[in-house]
Amino acid sequence: MRELLSQRARGVKRSEIRELLKLTEQPGIISFAGGLPDPETFPTQEFAQAAQQVIQQDYHKSLQYGATEGDKRFRQAVIDWLTQEGLPLRLDEIIATSAAQQGLDLICKVFLDPGDLVYCDLPTYLGAIQAFTAYQAEKIGIPMEEDGMNLEVLKSKLEEARRADKRPKLVYIVPNFQNPSGITLSEAKRKELVEIAQQYNLLIMEDDPYGWLRYEDRPIPSLKSLDKYGRVILLVSFSKLLCPGLRLGILAASPDVLSEIVKLKQPTDLCTPSFTQSLAYHYLRAHDFHERIEHLKRIYKEKRDAMLEALEEYMPRHPEIHWTRPQGGFFVWMTLPEYIDSTELLRRALSAQVAFVTGSAFFVDGSGKNTLRLSFAEQKPEVIREGMCRLGQTIEEAIATRVT
């Protein structure tokens, strides 16, 4: 069988991080590893109502095949919401996707040939790295600063590619409270990035699953809203705003980009489930989505505050230990002394019944051995405190024994 495999399949390794994640799911372990939303926030009553309507009155549409572009009613409901949020779109600028991950896959499918260049943050979202790998792209990691991607480095890498006659295609950005770093791209950099894309003939993938979960300060305009060239493709996921189990998102882009994406979505899955789109449509029409998001923000802000306070309290004071203070989203990112290998640290942590995700999987250049990601989204505030206490002791011991 092996000799039948495509080059693509030969290049993709089974994810180590997923094997590790299985260990973190044992009972008794306080896990900050997964990036899962809190299931107690899922709108179960509202969905139960909507499901009755969808199944009994709307079955002709909601249980049947649908258009590859997605259900017009769902897309219009999303447009209405995004318009309120300052991002007006037309129906020919938006399609439904089977969550943002499918959007990532489709963009790669439409734009990447083997060896094409994709630029992303160091660190960046693992699912995007895996998608780029599956399309045999060359991944170029760009260091992050406190306000996001270092655009000077990006430009010099683009010049380098130009000299080497390579094909730069995409820049991948999670603009708000990035997974995994928690860092937000500043407005000035957003504007500059759009200009860079125009100058170097690139597309920008703006993957924004967390943008609406902002716990302080004012929102920053999306790259999509700053783009007058049609170079930004925006992915919005409902995994964090409604629930992940629907696998529902939208992809917004210029009509010519969308038309290419629809052409290749068709043989991928014919269409995103009509059923989940109908359910979301009925939900959005019957309920105040803005109010739901306010509710989510209260819950997750409390969790974030609990984690940041507990980090202050329990982490050893050490000049080489620091962490991010995200203004929203799910994640805090921690950097440890160079000599700490977070994979080894995870083994110790699991003995102490606490877990996180090791950072190196998020770096396309193989760096980041001394980093880790903590998600505050799943656990209750008091459990977060207890977990940080355990983690603090584990790190203290690791530093004391200088385990590498």
Added chain:
Amino acid sequence: MRELLSQRARGVKRSEIRELLKLTEQPGIISFAGGLPDPETFPTQEFAQAAQQVIQQDYHKSLQYGATEGDKRFRQAVIDWLTQEGLPLRLDEIIATSAAQQGLDLICKVFLDPGDLVYCDLPTYLGAIQAFTAYQAEKIGIPMEEDGMNLEVLKSKLEEARRADKRPKLVYIVPNFQNPSGITLSEAKRKELVEIAQQYNLLIMEDDPYGWLRYEDRPIPSLKSLDKYGRVILLVSFSKLLCPGLRLGILAASPDVLSEIVKLKQPTDLCTPSFTQSLAYHYLRAHDFHERIEHLKRIYKEKRDAMLEALEEYMPRHPEIHWTRPQGGFFVWMTLPEYIDSTELLRRALSAQVAFVTGSAFFVDGSGKNTLRLSFAEQKPEVIREGMCRLGQTIEEAIATRVT
């Protein structure tokens, strides 16, 4: 933007057939064009019940992220059903997919490099042709006989490829009541095809959305059940057995093939919706699926019989007009005199308020201009009769005027 497109995207044309299909959906037109199941067969009461359980009691699982392989409970329920049907499988031999179309896409993703050879029937399922094109495969069409693919031609094409040092990878088969031809692959040919796959180091994609909808005679063992080499990958869709709007299917293969598919499914969509899998699981556990399928067979048999009777009655007697008599599924395939172009015929038919799908889109070699596909699944028996009457007159006129 065009210069950023991948070679893959440049090779995929927008489907003409889909543009034509839009014309067939106008009110007043009796359409036999779409391959959609009858929405009146959807299990709405049962789904409405199941949805309550799924959302209110099972939300921790059913609305959350799930494993890439799929929900174990859903997979086990499918295994229990398939075991009753004579196809026992283990959990490590089956994954959930976002309907069979995603299975097709994933198999291509794992096994096809540009230029690899895929063998399929003339005619074959359009969604498969599109998937092969999206992976830049070379598609080799093999003529069909009354009992399915002409295996002598297949072998000679495989020998040809061997001599030319090309890479044959996959044979694609819809074994029962094929879409679009309605033809069933005989048991003898199934056995021989498995041996050919072993001899030439190929995999067989067995795409079986219709196999359970058999209206007469006994079922023929699946290729998967006849395969002792691990060379058959079976796709089962619930689109026709439950409803298409869930986009739910399974892919069954040897564990080593599955492991490669899971590796590449992960960056494609992370997982098939937990919600739709939970719904199907609750449905399968609470209801007699076998009884549901018997019910579907009664309904669709009546429609098939109505179409075959009306064809006998209304089609002009002509030595070059013939059609298939499928033992199950949704489709009748019609061949007209060579000089009739079915695209031109469709324009006439639309004027007479009746529609079908032109056949040529189903042929990878560009032939089949004088063929067409009729689906009997959507319309009521009396509407089928009226539609066949209109079509018979249209064809009679076309022959009389020898329009080409």
